[in-house]
Amino acid sequence: MRVLVIGSGGREHALVWKLRQSARVRKVICVPGNGGIGRDVRCFPISPLDFASLSELVRKEQIDLVLVGPEAPLAAGLADHFAAEGTRVLGPCKDAARLESSKVFAKEFMARHGIPTAHFSIHRDPREALAVLDSRETRYPVVVKADGLAGGKGVVVARTAEEARDAVRRIMIEREFGRAGEQIVLEEFLEGTEASFIVFTDGKTVLPAVLAQDHKAAYDGDRGPNTGGMGAYSTDTLLAPDVREQVLHSVVYPVIDGMNAEGTVFRGILYAGLMLTSAGPKVLEFNVRMGDPEAQVILPRLASDFGMLCEALCEGRLVSYQASWTFAATVCVVLASGGYPGAYEKGRSISGLEMAGEDKRIVIFHSGTRCENTGYVTDGGRVLGVTAVAEDLASAVMAAYEAVNKVHFEGMHCRRDIGARALHLFQGGYA
Numbered sequence: 001m002r003v004l005v006i007g008s009g010g011r012e013h014a015l016v017w018k019l020r021q022s023a024r025v026r027k028v029i030c031v032p033g034n035g036g037i038g039r040d041v042r043c044f045p046i047s048p049l050d051f052a053s054l055s056e057l058v059r060k061e062q063i064d065l066v067l068v069g070p071e072a073p074l075a076a077g078l079a080d081h082f083a084a085e086g087t088r089v090l091g092p093c094k095d096a097a098r099l100e101s102s103k104v105f106a107k108e109f110m111a112r113h114g115i116p117t118a119h120f121s122i123h124r125d126p127r128e129a130l131a132v133l134d135s136r137e138t139r140y141p142v143v144v145k146a147d148g149l150a151g152g153k154g155v156v157v158a159r160t161a162e163e164a165r166d167a168v169r170r171i172m173i174e175r176e177f178g179r180a181g182e183q184i185v186l187e188e189f190l191e192g193t194e195a196s197f198i199v200f201t202d203g204k205t206v207l208p209a210v211l212a213q214d215h216k217a218a219y220d221g222d223r224g225p226n227t228g229g230m231g232a233y234s235t236d237t238l239l240a241p242d243v244r245e246q247v248l249h250s251v252v253y254p255v256i257d258g259m260n261a262e263g264t265v266f267r268g269i270l271y272a273g274l275m276l277t278s279a280g281p282k283v284l285e286f287n288v289r290m291g292d293p294e295a296q297v298i299l300p301r302l303a304s305d306f307g308m309l310c311e312a313l314c315e316g317r318l319v320s321y322q323a324s325w326t327f328a329a330t331v332c333v334v335l336a337s338g339g340y341p342g343a344y345e346k347g348r349s350i351s352g353l354e355m356a357g358e359d360k361r362i363v364i365f366h367s368g369t370r371c372e373n374t375g376y377v378t379d380g381g382r383v384l385g386v387t388a389v390a391e392d393l394a395s396a397v398m399a400a401y402e403a404v405n406k407v408h409f410e411g412m413h414c415r416r417d418i419g420a421r422a423l424h425l426f427q428g429g430y431a
C-alpha cells in the first residue's frame with residue numbers, strides 16, 4: 001500500500017513514523033511535511049487546501065490511501081473530494097467534521113443526543129451576549145468560545161465579567177478570528193482533570209486508543225496562555241476502566257449513533273476532549289482528528305500494525321482488526337520557540353538532536369523545523385516533540401527530560417512538569 005499523509009506537525013511525523021513500521025505499507029509520502037519528515041520520506045510543497053494538486057499527486061504517485069492529519073482540510077471537504085474520486089481516505093466528511101469546525105453545531109448535537117457537556121447558550125448578536133454576561137444568573141469564571149476554527153485560540157476562560165465582555169468584543173465585534181466569530185457559545189466553567197479520549201471508527205465499530213493527557217497552558221503549573229499543546233503523556237492509569245466504559249457509553253457511542261441517525265456517517269478519528277468532573281466525564285470539545293501532541297504519545301504505544309488499522313477502517317471492516325497496545329508509558333515534551341504562543345522568530349539552528357536520540361527509549365518528532373545545508377533550523381512555534389517510551393511513567397519522564405537537556409536552540413522553552421501531576425511531583429518539576 002502507498003500512503004499519503006497530509007499535514008506538517010509533530011502529529012504527522014508520528015503518523016509517518018508509525019506507518020513506515022507497517023508490513024502493509026510499501027511507501028509513504030507527505031504534504032507538505034517539515035524538516036524532520038523530509039529526512040524520512042519524500043515531501044511535496046503543496047497546500048493541504050489545494051485539492052486539485054493533491055488529486056494530481058495521488059494519481060502520479062499511485063496512492064492507495066490518504067491519511068489527513070489536521071482539521072482544516074477536513075472542514076473544507078477534502079475527504080468528500082477524495083471519496084468522490086474513489087480514493088480511500090482516512091478522515092471524516094465535511095458534514096461530520098462540523099463536530100470540530102462549529103462549536104455551535106457540536107453543542108446542539110450534544111444537546112440533541114443527551115451527551116454530557118457544560119451548560120451553554122448560543123449568541124448571534126453581541127448585545128445579547130453582553131446582556132447575558134451582565135445578568136445576575138451568570139456565574140464566573142465563564143467560558144467564551146468562537147463558533148468556528150481559530151487554531152485553538154478561540155476559547156477564553158474569563159475570570160471576571162470584564163474579561164468576558166472583552167472576549168465577546170474581540171471575537172464578535174473586532175472579528176479577531178474572522179467569520180469564526182459570527183456566533184459564540186457562552187459556557188459554564190467545568191472543574192476537574194482533562195483527558196483526551198481518542199477512538200478510531202468506521203461508523204460501525206469503535207476502537208479506542210490508549211488515553212492521553214495534553215498540557216495546554218504555556219507554562220509550568222498550567223499557568224499562562226493556552227497553546228496548541230506543550231506536552232502529553234499516556235499511561236494506563238490515566239482513567240479507571242469503569243470511567244473508560246462510561247465515556248464510551250455516554251459520549252462515543254451516542255456520537256457515532258447520533259451521526260448515523262442524522263444521515264452522516266462518521267468515519268475516521270474522533271477525539272473527545274473531556275473534563276473529568278465530580279459529576280462524571282463531560283465533553284469540552286470534539287476534534288475530528290488525532291491530537292497533537294497526543295499522537296506522539298499514543299502511536300508509540302500501538303503494538304499492532306497501524307497500516308492494517310488504516311486499511312480496515314477505510315474499508316469498513318474495523319471489526320476484524322485486532323488492536324494491541326503496549327503497557328509502556330510515554331511522555332512527549334514540546335520544545336517551543338521563544339515567544340510562542342505569541343510572536344516568535346524562526347531560523348534558529350538546532351543542536352544536540354543526534355545525541356538526544358542515542359537513547360533507545362527516545363523518539364524525536366519534528367513540528368516546526370526546516371532542513372538546511374548546515375542542519376535543522378526552527379520554522380514554527382512548536383519545534384520538536386521529544387518523546388520517551390519506558391516501562392513506567394517516572395522512567396519515561398526522566399528519559400524525556402534527559403534528552404530535552406541535550407537539545408538547544410536560541411530562545412528554546414519547554415514545560416518542566418509534563419506528567420508531573422500524575423506522579424504527585426507537581427511542585428518542583430523535574431529539572
Ligand code: AMP
Pocket residue numbers: 118143145152155157187188189190191194216226273284285
Ligand atoms: P476547547 O477548544 O473547547 O477544548 O477549549 C480549549 C481549552 O479551554 C480546553 O482544553 C480547556 O482547558 C478550556 N475549556 C474549554 N471549555 C471549558 C469549560 N467549559 N470549562 C473549563 N475549561 C474549559
Ligand code: GLY
Pocket residue numbers: 214228229287290291292293294
Ligand atoms: N492537543 C490538542 C489538540 O490537538 O487539539
